[in-house]
Amino acid sequence: MLELQEKGAHNIDLVTPTHYADIIAGVLTSIKPRLHIPVVYNCGGYEKVETLKMLDGLIDIYLPDFKYASPDLAREYSSAPDYPSVAVKAIAEMYRQTGKVQFDENGMMKKGVLVRHLVLPGCRHDSMKVLDILKATVPVSNIRISLMRQYTPCGKALEIKNLSRRLTTFEYNSVTDYAAQLGFDGYTQDKESATFEYTPEWDFEGI
DSSP: OHHHHHTTOSOEEEESOGGGHHHHHHHHHHHGGGOOSOEEEEEOSOOOHHHHHTTTTTOSEEEEBOOOSOHHHHHHHHSOTTHHHHHHHHHHHHHHHHOSOEEOTTSOEEEEEEEEEEOOTTOHHHHHHHHHHHHHHSOGGGSEEEEEOOOOOOGGGGGSTGGGSOOOHHHHHHHHHHHHHHTOOEEOOOGGGSSGGGSOOOOOTTO
């Protein structure tokens, strides 16, 4: 991490780091005084509060997903009916640790929580419910959200009625409009983001 900092990295992005959380906590505890760039915890939102508390004071930016509001949808698509309740508690803890979002003089985020949500076809009402829950959990002006439009059907998803198609403009815009009504600030995507060009080829080489 210190070497990356010396090379000019803007931040340290820890992607899907949950299973190494205890090790990360130990490493960051020892080097944090010398680390002057933000540490980002990039995760799926399905985090235990106990795990996050190990990282209190060590993580500058939390970048969680908030995938579903409906336990039924979470069960159907992720086999995790408790996902909504777990994610809400996790995001509340993340916000407790970081507080209000902060940016540097170049507009780059240096502290806070940025919640991602992928709008799925046929699920716009669930996406709106996600926003309702998020607003009830943290002050909307103190976080940022990223409403993603990049869903691209492939594999077994092509056999599932709702998931076998791309998102429509109406579906996506209805969610972004609702987010604006609730007072959220953040990031959106163009429809061109839903393409296989952005899907990496997983050949499992080196695993």
